Amino acid sequence: MGYKVVVAGATGNVGREMLNILAERQFPVDEIAVLASRRSLGTEVSFGERTLKVKDIDSFDFTGWDMALFAIGSEATKQYAPIAAKAGCVVIDNSSLYRYDPDVPLIVPEVNADAIAGYAKRNIIANPNCSTAQMVVALKPLHDRARVKRVVVSTYQSVSGAGKDGMDELWEQTKAVYNPTSEVPPRKFPKQIAFNVIPQIDVFLEGGDTKEEWKMSAETKKIMGSEIKVTATCVRVPVFVGHSEAVNVEFEDFLDEDEARDILREAPGILVIDKREPGGYTTPVECVGDYATFVSRIRQDATVENGLNLWVVSDNLRKGAALNAVQIAELLGSKMLKKG
Known part of the structure; x- marks a missing residue:
């Protein structure tokens, strides 16, 4: 037997991708x-x-439906998720609304699958921020071996993370650069994004971090452990799809780069592309449409006692959003809502 599944926000980038992935992975949908x-x-x-x-x-009755994948933003989620959950439909939410709620599990299936049991408290499961998801997938197998102590990460995040409006703005501004009579002022982003990089994603907080940078720290702690220290600089770049991250990790124990490479090659959800030659690494263009989180440039950091550097790339609309939500649905079905 299969499941009765709802996709809310089905006309947006992430909602459409959820539908694609549900079909691709042959999720058991009745x-x-x-x-x-x-x-x-x-x-x-x-x-x-x-x-x-x-x-x-607004008029949909969630009664009798097993699970709902939400990609409708925090404001709409605040209105509709409690309605669905109360009707007995488990909500898998892609917004940031419930990520920091202690009664709502924040799940990356390759990292903390066992935490899904906590869904029963609210009938809601949170999907992490796209930049966090790919990073913790890469960190978890190394953490199991040597214990992550501190992470310094710089992100290079594509405009699709800001939705269709962000993608449209990059496209229109890029065309305008080649047409002197045309000008497309910033609307979605605080400055021109075409042929530029912007060291701000989301709003600034009191301490000087942006909210995106704070999210990466708070979510990593919730998913992997509160003892891990994370500092992030999040940058928007003129790439349509695919987030990249330069990750510096300090471990409690020494971890040799060759052993780290072997561990990552065996880890679920990861593909290691790491040749020390021109082009021997993965870039965002190459990861689009792929399920994997790609790890390259694995090397020792000689400036700290137990340090490694990693380059981590993933399709943010997939692993960072839609794929992770579908993987949560698969986990929910196999462990919690078994049928037949």
């Missing part, structure tokens, strides 16, 4: 409903070889 706001009522979206019509989330 019935599926696709939801969005009223203005998208009747819009058609693809699910494998089927075409589905979008329903209005």
Whole structure:
């Protein structure tokens, strides 16, 4: 037997990707409903070889549905997630709304699958920030061997992390650079993104970090352990899809780069591409559409006692959002909502 599955936010980038991945991975779906706001009522979206019509989330009855994958942003989630959860439908939420709620598990299946049992408190499971998800996938197998003490990470995050508007802005500004009569002022981003990098993602907090930088620290601690220290600098770059991260890790115990490479090659969800030659590493262009988190440039850091450097790249719409949500759904089905 399969599951009755809802995808809320089905017309957005992440919602469409959720549908693609559910179909690709042959998730056991008996019935599926696709939801969005009223203005998208009747819009058609693809699910494998089927075409589905979008329903209005405002009037949808979640009773009798097993799980709902939410990609509708924090404000809408605040309104609709409690309704779905109260109706007995487990919500897997992609927004930041519940990530820091102690009664809601924050799950990356390759990292802390056992924490999913906590879903029963609220009938809600949180999906982490895209930049956090790929980093902890790379850190966890190394942490199990040598215990991560401190992480210094610089991110290079694609515009798709800001949604369709961000992608459109990069496209329009790029065209305008080659057309002297055209000008596209920043709207989605604080400065021009085309042929530029912007060291700000989300709002600034009192201590000087941006909220994105704070998220990476808080979420890593919740997923992997509160003793891990994380400092981040998050940068938006003119790339359409795919986040990259330069990760410096300090361990409690010494970990040789060759052993680290071997550990990562055996770890779930990771592909190691690490040749010390021109092009012997992965870039965002090459990871688009792939499930894996790619790790390259694995090398010792001689400036600290037990340090390694890593280059980590992943499709943020997949592992950073839609894929992780579907993997949570698979985990939920196999461990908690078994049927048949």
